[in-house]
Amino acid sequence: MNSISAAELERQIFELEEIRVVIRTNKTTQYDTYDYIRKAASNTSITDWYLTRLKPIIGEDEATIIDGNGTSPHGRTNIETVRNSYIR
Template sequence: MTKISAAEFEAKVLAKEEVVIKIRAPSGAKVDDYHYERKAAGNQSTTNWLEGRVRPLVNGYEVEVIGGDYATPHGRTKLETLRSSYEK
């Protein structure tokens, strides 16, 4: 699998999923590419999405989701609610 920088990974997640994440990794750290072609269903919880799509690709680095209010949303927050929290 292709390796990309943590910053590139964050940008790909934002472009595909419309969700802001931050990966706590050293400068220059490489993670697996975010290879998904379609965004996750809006009725999926933030925790399920992180565990199923994001964490397996980031080599054990800490990942934080940032909501539209600059806070970390509750894990049961649905992705559609999270996506709508950002200003368009």
């Protein structure tokens, strides 16, 4: 696997999942690539997505999902609701 920056990981997630993620870490931290081929199911909760897809990549670092209103949605919010919150 290739190592990528937090900014690149955020970009890869946005391209596939269509959600904005902000990872809080230092500039030199490297991560594995976001190797998923299909985006998460529309009824996946934000918490489930974070714990199953993102946390294994970022480890102890923290990240925040940001919706189209610039806020962090509740963990039980479906990922599709967050995707639909952005202006298209």
